[in-house]
Amino acid sequence: KNEVEQSPQNLTAQEGEFITINCSYSVGISALHWLQQHPGGGIVSLFMLSSGKKKHGRLIATINIQEKHSSLHITASHPRDSAVYICAVLQIYNTDKLIFGTGTRLQVFP
Amino acid sequence: GAGVSQSPSNKVTEKGKDVELRCDPISGHTALYWYRQSLGQGLEFLIYFQGNSAPDKSGLPSDRFSAERTGGSVSTLTIQRTQQEDSAVYLCASSSGLAGLTDTQYFGPGTRLTVL
Numbered sequence: 001k002n003e004v005e006q007s008p009q010n011l012t013a014q015e016g017e018f019i020t021i022n023c024s025y026s027v028g029i030s031a032l033h034w035l036q037q038h039p040g041g042g043i044v045s046l047f048m049l050s051s052g053k054k055k056h057g058r059l060i061a062t063i064n065i066q067e068k069h070s071s072l073h074i075t076a077s078h079p080r081d082s083a084v085y086i087c088a089v090l091q092i093y094n095t096d097k098l099i100f101g102t103g104t105r106l107q108v109f110p
Numbered sequence: 111g112a113g114v115s116q117s118p119s120n121k122v123t124e125k126g127k128d129v130e131l132r133c134d135p136i137s138g139h140t141a142l143y144w145y146r147q148s149l150g151q152g153l154e155f156l157i158y159f160q161g162n163s164a165p166d167k168s169g170l171p172s173d174r175f176s177a178e179r180t181g182g183s184v185s186t187l188t189i190q191r192t193q194q195e196d197s198a199v200y201l202c203a204s205s206s207g208l209a210g211l212t213d214t215q216y217f218g219p220g221t222r223l224t225v226l
Contacts, residue, residue, distance in 0.1 A: 031212040035153075041199065043217035050212070086153060090211045097169060098211060102152040 003027050006087055006101035013108050019074040021104045023087030026068065033098070034061050034072050035086040043086075046072070077108045112136075114218035116202050122224045123192055131187045131221045133202030140207030142185050143215060144177055148198040159185060160207055171196075192225045199223070 004025045013019055023032070034046040047054050047061040049070065054061050058077075063070040074081055087101040115134045123129050135142050144156040156169045159179045170177070174193075179185040189196055199220040205213035 033215075041220055043201065043203075045214045045216070048212055048214060088153070097158070097166060098155045100153040100155070 002102070003091075003099050004087055004089055004101040006085075006104050008104060009102070011104060011106045013077050013106070015078055015108055015110050017077050017108075019077050019081070019106065019108075021072045021074075021085050021087075021106070023070045023072070023101055024068060025070075025087075025089045025099075027089065027099070028092040029065075029068075029089040030092045031090040032063055032070050033088040033090075034070075035088060037084040037086060037103070039083065046085075074106075079108045079110050082107050114202055114204050114216050116200075116218040116221050118221060119219065120222045120224075122226065124226050125194060126191055128188065128190045129192055129223065131189075131200050131223070133185045133187070133204075133218060135183065135185070135202070135204030136216055137183075138206070139204035139216075140182060141205045141211075141213060142179060143203040143205075144185070144187050145201040145203070146171075146198045147201060147220075151198075153201070156187070158211065189223075192223075194225050197223055197225045 007022045031050045033048050036044045036046050049061055049063040058075045060073040084103040084105050086103045088098045117132045140161055142159040146154045157164050157177050161182050162179050174190045177187045199222050201220045202218045203215040205215045
């Protein structure tokens with residue numbers, strides 16, 4: 001079993017829909033990153049969370065440390081949001097290594 | 111430059127040859143990271159530099175892989191005696207280094223390595 005699991009693996013949506021991508025992890029962590037990888041391969045860091053909630057534009061990320069779970073929400077989704085969304089955790093006893101989920105591929109259709 | 115740059119963008123090599131991949135971080139960023147993404151696979155963390163020092167090299171897949179960073183800037187990832195399973199996109203990222211691996215990382219475009 002992977003230490004970081006994401007769901008769903010693939011997600012399709014109509015423009016305007018509210019999107020939720022989930023990340024669950026089995027190790028103690030000090031921080032969690034959400035990354036976005038565009039179809040061309042470029043990667044952008046979206047959020048770093050250690051507790052609570054962060055918002056940037058139409059993106060919201062939440063984390064529940066007790067439940068070892070994080071969610072990434074996209075409001076009013078748009079075709080340009082189509083990408084692979086990747087969760088990565090910084091393990092609390094191994095602060096020199098990030099453990100990645102396998103990603104969620106999102107396609108938003110007009 | 112304004113962002114992280116990597117060279118070459120594409121590299122095709124024959125099995126058994128050595129390759130060097132280069133990463134130029136954002137100016138002033140003290141932390142630098144190497145990752146690998148194999149076809150259809152997720153990202154794999156390889157190594158992290160704070161300045162010229164790599165505290166943990168255990169993420170490197172085998173002793174054929176080595177990385178160095180000099181002058182706190184450019185880093186090279188060297189793969190000796192390449193194997194077909196080394197084919198992947200090798201990504202580099204940098205961050206300010208103020209908060210270690212909790213920093214926001216800025217990714218380069220990657221080097222696509224194909225080993226024939």
